Amino acid sequence: MSKSDRGSAMRILDMTTFVALARHRHFGRAAEELHTTQPAISIRLAAIEQEFGCKLMHRTGRAFSLTSEGERVLATFRSILANYEGLKRELSDHSDLGAKVVRIGAIDSVSSTWMTPLVEDLHSAFPTLKIELTIEGTKHLIEGLNRGEFDVIFAVDPAIGDSFRSFTACVLQMTWAGSPKIIDPDRIYTVDDLAGMPIITFPKDTPPYRMIAPYFQDEQVLASKLTSSNSLYSIVNLLIDGFGVGAIPTVTIKRELKLGLLHQINVSKRFPAMPIIGSYNSASEVELVRRVVEQARLNAARFCASVDPNMAWLN
Known part of the structure; x- marks a missing residue:
């Protein structure tokens, strides 16, 4: 299973696999419970670890243990699965709502x-x-x-x-981002630096715009050139094309950041979530x-x- 097949959000199957593996501490027994193969279990674990960007399980010979990160993931997955199963039971009692x-x-x-x-x-x-x-x-x-x-x-x-x-x-973290055509990923940009660049944001009177204005006004500086759009898709494309920099939810540009189409801007003052x-x-x-x-x-x-x-x- 490739990461592209998994989509942007982790599946219930992935969470179930991780919980079963943590419970059995054995790939074979986990595969038996889930009616699948050991290679499939290994692929799912590798995909989960790639998603989080860290090791979740230690495997040395027959020894098998969770890392500290794995313990956190296990607790979260158990909670989500319990809520999911409870919701499924409740929803099955209200099929007339469909x-x-x-x-x-x-x-x-x-x-x-x-x-x-x-x-x-x-x-x-x-x-x-x-x-x-x-x-x-x-x-x-x-x-x-x-x-x-x-x-x-x-x-x-x-x-x-x-x-x-x-x-x-x-809550979504916001990050300043821009094309490598116009920003230096190794530089730390001050509010004054950003204010001197073209800014791409959402239309006036929208909540994201209201977050932009105080960011600069706090430092008594204003953006010299501002372009607005009511479309996240359009804003991302304008950023990629190098028309300016913008503060945008980090998760919405994961792919662009990974491909190097956009870079996160190191700033001296973080943008609010x-x-x-x-x-x-x-x-x-x-x-x-x-x-x-x-x-x-x-x-x-x-x-x-x-x-x-x-x-x-x-x-």
């Missing part, structure tokens, strides 16, 4: 990370559930929720209202919305467990 429609809105940063696994898991739990997914900016999502156009949204700001409930699904806030109307289709929220929390947790903990984490 005939309904759920309207989900999300920002680009969610659609490019854990939204696809969420949709897949909802369809798996409710085969007849109709999902209407809209990708928009935070402002439009909140306005749509207020107008009754969405049941659940995932944005950067919470929706405010008596019937609205909000929660932090996860960006929370992903889920909001929903607790007065509409209460049971279905609650199930969607529970599944979203689980998918966000699974995603955070599958990436570098410095890139995304639970609040």
Whole structure:
């Protein structure tokens, strides 16, 4: 199984494999339990260790033990699997919910990370559930929720209202990035240095833009040239083409960083992390919305467990 087959978020099968291997401390017995082969177990373990970028198990002859990192991963995987199994049992008791429609809105940063696994898991739990997914900016999502156009949204700001409930699904680390055409990866850039470069960001009055302005105003400097776009995809392409630098969620440019299309900029002042806030109307289709929220929390947790903990984490 190649990493490209695995997708951006770690699968339940991978977590189950790691837990079984940690329990048996034996590749053969773990393979028997999971009805697979020892080479398959080895490949999955190697893929998990590659995902985290560290060794999770020590194997010396017949001796078999977890590293300290492996102990942390095991505890997290056990918690996620327990929640997953509990949710499956609960959902099986509410199969009648599958005939309904759920309207989900999300920002680009969610659609490019854990939204696809969420949709897949909802369809798996409710085969007849109709999902209407809209990708928009935070402002439009909140306005749509207020107008009754969405049941659940995932944005950067919470929706405010008596019937609205909000929660932090996860937190994404932001990083300054730019093309190797215009930045020196070995240099440490000050706020003044960045202010003298073209800046690419999201439109004015959006939460990411509101995070950009204080970053410079705190130092009483302003960007000399600013380009905005409401599309994460467009911003990434502009960065790759060398039109400027920008602060962007690190997990959304993992591939570009790995390929060298973009470089993280070493800065003297870090950019604040960006929370992903889920909001929903607790007065509409209460049971279905609650199930969607529970599944979203689980998918966000699974995603955070599958990436570098410095890139995304639970609040």
